[in-house]
């Protein structure tokens with residue numbers, strides 16, 4: 001820097017300079033917050049707060065199509081509690097949600113742990129499984145129609161025929177007994193990606209020395225998986241379980257494309273029931289009450305996440 | 315950790331991976347064969363009948379080009395709006411002090427519990443009354459509004475590790491809170507904003523329910539595919555080509571930006587849909 | 588150019604009071620250093636002057652006007668942060684120009700000022716680079732450039748050198764001191780390193796637990812500490828404290844050494860401070876005579892530090908310039924002139940009323 005020997009002087013320079021221009025006072029915090037939050041407030045208000053309030057309001061009304069709404073109190077909920085179709089839908093939703101989550105997390109977790117032993121060699125195969133997660137439910141639904149087609153152009157029936165089990169071939173999506181299983185298979189197929197991804201990411205953060213220590217202690221791969229990787233990958237898996245539960249609970253797209261809820265409503269879950277009642281039968285009050293039930297279910301599943309976020313909100 | 319990974323692991327994972335893409339191979343092969351060949355089974359490669367017929371006709375048989383444009387338009391606008399507004403909100407929540415700040419923040423970041431189904435009845439009525447059914451805004455507004463729960467959360471988590479001294483230095487340099495956001499914070503938010511953009515892009519492109527209900531003519535690819543898949547149509551090969559077109563863009567984005575996607579999902583935890 | 592006056596300043600975070608009732612006058616053009624152990628409130632005090640922390644109570648005057656509620660810019664201050672806080676997405680030039688741009692200066696004026704600041708700091712060749720591509724010392728210069736370009740009334744530094752390596756720290760220390768001589772703005776500098784404080788300051792403010800322990804020039808603090816805390820904090824290596832017992836007109840020290848003393852209201856137990864550099868190995872010279880057992884010899888080239896303990900186990904460290912051949916285990920007599928001794932009460936307060944006399948003849 002050698003200030004001493006360079007000529008002039010910064011202080012002198014600055015003081016001879018033009019007087020400081022007049023400046024605007026900056027906005028106070030609350031003013032700036034209003035400016036920055038306004039766009040979000042608009043979108044959030046219209047598409048979250050208003051619909052939420054209005055759905056709850058409607059659920060206490062009888063409203064069909066374009067007619068006027070009339071107050072029925074808890075009438076819609078009482079009707080739901082006695083509607084055998086809805087009650088069956090509730091159970092079906094539970095079965096669908098739990099099966100899809102269990103299957104997808106089970107497979108994704110196992111494969112994710114196995115991949116940790118050979119991260120490089122398994123990379124292309126991981127991508128194959130993972131890629132299905134980037135495919136929309138609508139496209140997945142369409143793709144799986146092709147697997148379950150009733151004639152011999154469906155892959156499943158075709159394979160059964162090749163294996164000499166032709167008599168087992170059947171219209172999978174056409175009979176109430178098998179359509180749900182088909183739906184679960186399709187939904188699980190696209191849901192495996194996330195648990196695989198999160199498990200693999202979690203095991204990648206385990207220090208290599210820990211795994212090497214286990215190897216030196218004589219642990220075989222399966223023992224290492226069971227005793228070390230499984231517990232250490234739990235945080236990632238927990239997130240995957242949560243996301244997959246919520247996704248399955250709200251499912252609509254894949255059901256709409258694959259089975260349309262049929263046959264004979266055998267694949268309707270609450271998320272689809274709500275759509276049919278309100279958007280095809282225009283029974284809006286009843287549909288709103290169904291939506292509130294769905295919302296409560298999602299909130300119950302999300303409770304730990306909600307608590308965590310609320311505590312962390314500073 | 316064995317020095318050379320056990321062979322059986324690679325074999326097992328490989329088998330599962332191959333099994334997983336069988337349905338994808340299925341659509342690809344279906345789109346390349348004649349309907350007659352498909353009826354014999356698309357896997358019967360011995361007497362297959364390959365043709366690019368479906369790929370040449372699909373563009374005229376179905377409104378693919380219009381739907382592709384619609385998907386691009388809806389997704390791009392909604393993604394850009396989220397990229398602009400969510401960071402501003404996250405910044406305000408993180409650095410500014412104003413009344414009801416914490417309450418509002420808790421409300422916004424917990425909105426992830428809302429299923430899409432909640433918005434459809436009220437918004438359907440609202441858009442109908444406003445004459446907005448069929449207007450792109452009818453879909454874009456909820457696309458953006460529903461993104462805040464995770465987008466604000468994601469950017470705010472990033473800001474938690476953002477050096478506080480930069481904000482203070484800007485204050486000392488005479489920069490007001492709005493200026494600090496645009497000049498100091500925003501240019502350094504590239505990584506969380508790109509994570510937001512990728513999540514929002516995939517979610518919007520892959521959405522079915524909202525555009526199906528709120529749009530009429532200019533529907534995006536997913537809605538078009540759902541419509542043609544529901545019809546009885548012997549042209550399975552063309553349907554398959556349409557499905558591939560629908561899945562192509564998000565699949566590429568997804569594979570290219572896996573890292574950001576993973577990071578985004580990990581942080582937002584709640585995920586979406 | 589401004590005088591900074593703090594009048595009964597206090598600061599609380601909720602229930603926790605970190606600065607209490609602190610008053611201080613910082614003269615125009617002075618280089619004032621706040622020094623004290625970690626957590627004593629130095630940064631908090633500086634940030635209150637900067638306008639980054641609200642002031643809980645009291646008045647802050649800058650250049651004669653009350654500044655409690657002014658924005659940082661209106662206060663006319665500039666600040667250099669410990670971790671530099673350079674804007675990572677801007678070039679060095681843009682970083683330095685930012686505050687001028689915010690103030691609404693014209694392009695030509697900004698360019699002229701940036702060029703001059705760059706010349707003073709010799710960072711002209713770095714102007715096009717991003718902070719990520721600079722070394723620690725270069726970043727430090729840019730951070731200083733960002734502060735000087737505005738010619739503020741008051742410069743604030745919060746431990747600006749603590750992220751640099753030892754050698755660079757020493758050279759930057761003298762550069763900042765020279766910069767002050769040249770710019771003559773008021774500078775307030777926070778550090779926990781007493782060497783930095785001693786070498787740079789016109790005035791040092793020693794803080795402990797949110798209170799001022801003593802204010803004065805480096806020499807005043809070194810030679811005339813107000814209490815045992817300041818005496819121990821200023822000076823390196825630390826001052827030695829020996830327990831002493833007053834009985835009548837005599838002072839008994841470890842190992843049977845005695846001194847005469849006079850003064851009223853003396854406590855029975857007190858402690859005597861001896862700076863390592865005041866002790867002289869050997870038996871020559873008058874004053875206090877003691878003997879230590881050497882445990883460790885630190886050889887530093889020009890000088891040696893001898894660590895050990897007195898007969899009663901009190902730890903002792905003395906500096907010896909010319910005592911070759913001393914080994915661990917040796918018993919080493921040393922003396923200390925009486926005027927170099929400082930006496931403190933058990934609560935740490937300086938006993939100024941005590942005057943020490945040579946030991947009386949053994950008989951008495």
Ligand SMILES: Nc1ncnc2c1ncn2[C@@H]1O[C@H](COP(=O)(O)OP(=O)(O)OP(=O)(O)O)[C@@H](O)[C@H]1O
Nearest residue numbers: 600603605623624625626627628629630631632779
């Ligand atoms: N935002 C805050 N909330 C609560 N307490 C705080 C806050 N900031 C500082 N403190 C407390 O105030 C006291 C003084 O802190 P300060 O940062 O001024 O110390 P310091 O002297 O600069 O220490 P160091 O040398 O470690 O930087 C500390 O006890 C610290 O814990």
Ligand SMILES: [Mg+2]
Nearest residue numbers: 629630631746
């Ligand atoms: Mg500090």
